[in-house]
Amino acid sequence: MATVILLRHGRSSANGSGVLAGRTPKVGLDDTGRGQAKALPGRLAGVPLAGVVVSPMLRCKQTVAPLLEGRELARTVEPRLSEVDYGEWTGRELKTLLKEPLWKVVQSHPSAAVFPGGEGLASMQARAVAAVREHDARITAEHGDHAIWLLCSHGDVLKAILADALGQHLDSFQRIVVDPASVSVVRYTETRPFVVRVNDHGSDFAGVVPPPPKRGRKKASSDAEIGGSTGRKDQA
Template sequence: MSTVILLRHGKSTANGSGILAGRTPKVNLDETGRGQAEALVERLSVVPLAELLVSPLLRCKQTVGPLAAARSLSKLVEPRLSEVDYGDWTGRELKTLFKEPLWRVVQAHASAAVFPGGEGLAAMQARAVAAVREHDARITAEHGDDAVWLLCSHGDVIKSLLADALGQHLDSFQRIVVDPASISVVRYTETRPFVLRVNDHGGDLAGIVPPKPKPKRGKSKTAASSSDAVVGGTTGK
């Protein structure tokens, strides 16, 4: 299977405002976010990209805009990568939401949290994981096991994808930090994923690119596609 870069959108006009933006339309990148989007072009220059998938929300489309233009790649909009539907919580101040009984459920028992008038976090994880697995299988079939593709989504969505890849229960996903414009990387294999990066802000990304498979006799798998972990740890690249 292939490798997916999980990119959180750049800093938006809602980040830091104290308001839960959710799916509020027309939330743009702010000046910092636009700079982060431009910087992605150079940051990912060493990584060949087979496809770009993006949440329907404007801030995600803006984040991958410069990269898509530089690579002459189209942006495939995937509704299942959209932000959590926070329902009645959308647009409210975090300082008031903190007082709601549901706040503690979101923090400590996320799998049971269902936002009034919106969706549950478990349902969000299910639709996001299904989308990534389906697209990863399709991209692998079309581009091969050494393919790398990128999706741009939202903090809670990416945290839920990482929790799934790490084999963690959704109730633990609040332990994962995913900042605006950060990159996390998961390599999927036949039986399990490997997490290569989490919340990366500027590390060398050359190492996430799977090596081209060397011709071998028989049906042995390449290191990139193997589901086996390296005993004692990898030797680097």
């Protein structure tokens, strides 16, 4: 299976406002977020992307726009990667949501959290994980096991995908940090995913590109390195 770069959108106009934007229309990047988006082509300059899949929210489309300008890549919009539907919580101030009984559930037992008039976090994880695995299988079929592609979505959505890849219960997903414009990397195989990076703000991503397949081997191995990896064999 292929390797996916999980990119959170750049900082939006809502991130620093103290308001839960959710699926509020037309929430775009702020000045910092636009700078983060402009830096993305340089950060990923050494990565040969086979595809780009994004949430339908404006802030995600704006984040990948500079990257697409310099590459012959089509943008695939995937509704299942959209922001959590926070229902009646959408547009409310976080300082008031802290007082809601549901807040403690979201923090301590998120798999049981269902937002009034919206969706549950467990449902969100199910749709997001199904989407990433389906697109990974599609890109693998089109470009091979050593393909690498990019997915741009939202903080809670990416944390849920990472929790699945790490084999963690959703109730542990609040332990994962995914900042705006950060990159996480998951390499899928037939039997297990390998989490390569989490919440990375660096600019050297050449190391996430899978090495060329060994002669006679058609598929990436699902076996983990006993004793731990010794690093990329082609970078010794």
